[in-house]
Amino acid sequence: MSNPDLSLDQLHAASRRGRVPTLVNELPRLLGILVLLVGLVLLFIGDSFSLNVLATAFLFAGLATAWNIIGGLGGQFSLGHSVFFAIGAYMTANLILGYKLSPWLALLPSMTLGAVVAALVSWPVFRLRGPFFAIATMALTEVALALAMYFESVTGGAQGLSVPFKAGLTNMIFRDRMSYAFLMLGFLAVALLIFAAIRHSRLGYALQAVRDNEETAEAAGIDVLRTKLVGMAISAALMAAGGCLYLMYVRVVDPPSLFSLFDVGVKVALIALIGGIGTTYGPLLGALLIVPLENYLRAELGGAIPGSNLLALGFILMLTALYLRRGIVGAILKLRDRSWRILR
Amino acid sequence: MTAPLLDLRSVSRHFGGLRAVDDVSFTVSDGEIISIIGPNGAGKTTLFNLLTGQLAPTSGSILYLGKDIGSLKPHHRARLGFGRTFQISQTMMSMTVLENAMVGAFLHISAVREAAEKAESKLELVGLAEHAGRRSGELTLGGRRRLEVARALAMEPRLVLLDEVMAGLNQTEVNDVLTLVEKLNAAGTTFLVIEHNLKVVRAFSKRVLVLNRGQLLAQGSADQVLSDATVIEAYIGKQQL
Numbered sequence: 001m002s003n004p005d006l007s008l009d010q011l012h013a014a015s016r017r018g019r020v021p022t023l024v025n026e027l028p029r030l031l032g033i034l035v036l037l038v039g040l041v042l043l044f045i046g047d048s049f050s051l052n053v054l055a056t057a058f059l060f061a062g063l064a065t066a067w068n069i070i071g072g073l074g075g076q077f078s079l080g081h082s083v084f085f086a087i088g089a090y091m092t093a094n095l096i097l098g099y100k101l102s103p104w105l106a107l108l109p110s111m112t113l114g115a116v117v118a119a120l121v122s123w124p125v126f127r128l129r130g131p132f133f134a135i136a137t138m139a140l141t142e143v144a145l146a147l148a149m150y151f152e153s154v155t156g157g158a159q160g161l162s163v164p165f166k167a168g169l170t171n172m173i174f175r176d177r178m179s180y181a182f183l184m185l186g187f188l189a190v191a192l193l194i195f196a197a198i199r200h201s202r203l204g205y206a207l208q209a210v211r212d213n214e215e216t217a218e219a220a221g222i223d224v225l226r227t228k229l230v231g232m233a234i235s236a237a238l239m240a241a242g243g244c245l246y247l248m249y250v251r252v253v254d255p256p257s258l259f260s261l262f263d264v265g266v267k268v269a270l271i272a273l274i275g276g277i278g279t280t281y282g283p284l285l286g287a288l289l290i291v292p293l294e295n296y297l298r299a300e301l302g303g304a305i306p307g308s309n310l311l312a313l314g315f316i317l318m319l320t321a322l323y324l325r326r327g328i329v330g331a332i333l334k335l336r337d338r339s340w341r342i343l344r
Numbered sequence: 345m346t347a348p349l350l351d352l353r354s355v356s357r358h359f360g361g362l363r364a365v366d367d368v369s370f371t372v373s374d375g376e377i378i379s380i381i382g383p384n385g386a387g388k389t390t391l392f393n394l395l396t397g398q399l400a401p402t403s404g405s406i407l408y409l410g411k412d413i414g415s416l417k418p419h420h421r422a423r424l425g426f427g428r429t430f431q432i433s434q435t436m437m438s439m440t441v442l443e444n445a446m447v448g449a450f451l452h453i454s455a456v457r458e459a460a461e462k463a464e465s466k467l468e469l470v471g472l473a474e475h476a477g478r479r480s481g482e483l484t485l486g487g488r489r490r491l492e493v494a495r496a497l498a499m500e501p502r503l504v505l506l507d508e509v510m511a512g513l514n515q516t517e518v519n520d521v522l523t524l525v526e527k528l529n530a531a532g533t534t535f536l537v538i539e540h541n542l543k544v545v546r547a548f549s550k551r552v553l554v555l556n557r558g559q560l561l562a563q564g565s566a567d568q569v570l571s572d573a574t575v576i577e578a579y580i581g582k583q584q585l
């Protein structure tokens with residue numbers, strides 16, 4: 001084993017070779033975090049208010065993780081992800097109401113439609129960069145809202161669609177809040193797993209290269225448009241799955257709750273931004289912070305001064321933009337690096 | 345007779361009224377090291393952009409192994425064997441040095457571990473292995489240039505285009521890059537090099553192309569070209585030999 005011709009430096013270099021984090025390295029941490037979250041749910045048994053907040057937080061953590069694939073890794077700051085979320089919700093509602101399909105079976109067609117629509121509408125929009133891209137995706141939301149109001153036969157128009165209450169696992173409808181908390185936690189787990197798998201794959205590196213420098217990326221052989229489209233399609237498919245679960249949670253969907261900007265499209269981007277854009281667990285942290293806070297603010301302030309909860313969230317976003325450029329996770333990593341340097 | 349590696353036929357690129365590259369024709373054979381020199385604004389970088397597909401020619405054709413590649417996108421040409429560096433150094437700033445090189449390695453490798461191993465071996469070639477874990481934005485200018493070389497090499501290209509890669513490197517680094525180019529060339533890689541340092545040009549290049557105002561002013565051995573009266577007038581008169 002020992003080779004006298006190798007210097008210590010060369011030995012070090014040889015042992016470092018190929019040492020990059022892979023999905024396998026990430027799995028234990030992911031599992032540990034999920035176990036903690038299960039514990040968190042169990043902590044609140046019987047407290048349906050808190051379980052409600054947790055279920056919502058997990059849902060939004062999953063959605064923000066989905067957004068993070070194209071928004072964080074790919075650097076395409078979409079503010080129109082509510083469109084794919086809505087597609088999932090409407091598709092599922094139609095399949096349940098029209099064909100009596102189980103929501104579990106509606107997941108796959110919902111995700112497929114979300115991905116296909118995402119690829120089609122993104123094609124032209126991906127020619128735009130930076131703020132222009134973000135604005136165009138915002139405009140997409142408005143178009144989708146108009147369409148949803150117009151095509152009443154599919155969306156129920158302004159009234160929306162509602163799914164009758166028939167509790168049961170096959171119907172994905174539960175009497176207790178805890179089941180929903182676990183349902184949303186399952187969704188979050190899948191989203192995190194997919195994000196981590198992509199991040200540690202060739203696609204993940206391609207997305208990051210495109211985010212950092214399109215010209216270099218294509219000179220290195222990356223098909224920039226294709227990379228963005230694939231990232232967007234996967235991200236949108238997960239958003240649509242989230243839309244399906246959301247529908248089963250609230251059992252009503254209508255245009256205002258799906259498309260009013262802050263409710264989904266901007267919120268998922270905000271959560272990822274505050275938690276740490278492009279990091280694996282940033283969106284989760286962001287959601288665990290923002291969703292309970294928003295609930296609290298709406299309860300405490302929203303009643304007294306309408307819209308003040310939004311003001312408070314805007315203020316938090318500003319603070320993040322000013323002091324935590326890479327979100328909470330970025331700040332933690334920086335702290336760790338700094339203390340590491342001091343300790344060494 | 346087999347087709348040359350590269351065959352440019354009356355290639356032009358205009359920007360509005362400006363003829364940045366004007367009716368340029370030359371061939372490149374497998375295994376050459378060719379230097380391209382010329383005053384600022386002569387069209388050297390534009391020529392590179394035409395070769396790697398960042399720009400489309402206004403007229404003329406570019407043949408690679410006998411096939412017209414003029415309409416292919418940069419990523420297609422990368423797949424065919426073009427690797428390049430940029431004059432204004434372009435690294436993926438938020439990614440680590442290793443990850444930057446891996447982006448090149450993924451051209452022919454899909455497994456992350458293997459790509460990392462290839463990237464690491466190229467970083468060793470350019471002397472950046474020690475910095476593998478740092479963000480590329482933290483490197484010095486010279487470091488970023490060498491990183492670009494590593495990224496291009498990780499693509500295992502057949503033809504490498506270096507755009508003023510020596511600028512901003514110190515003397516030792518220049519010598520290291522020279523040695524590296526010669527070593528890779530001996531192993532079969534063809535190089536096209538835009539270079540202002542005429543000492544470097546003399547040192548490693550058997551053939552030199554001189555561009556001036558978009559036109560190919562002269563070509564030949566370094567000694568031939570650098571003693572050519574028109575070249576001296578257009579270019580060397582303004583520079584120290």
Ligand SMILES: Nc1ncnc2c1ncn2[C@@H]1O[C@H](COP(=O)(O)OP(=O)(O)OP(=O)(O)O)[C@@H](O)[C@H]1O
Pocket residue numbers: 359362364382383384385386387388389390391431
């Ligand atoms: N995208 C562009 N649009 C308009 N003009 C351009 C463009 N790119 C280059 N030019 C012009 O074309 C001419 C040739 O530029 P180019 O960058 O190819 O020169 P160069 O030989 O590489 O010069 P340098 O030694 O300064 O790098 C210059 O006058 C430049 O201003």
Ligand SMILES: [Mg+2]
Pocket residue numbers: 388389390431
């Ligand atoms: Mg140039």
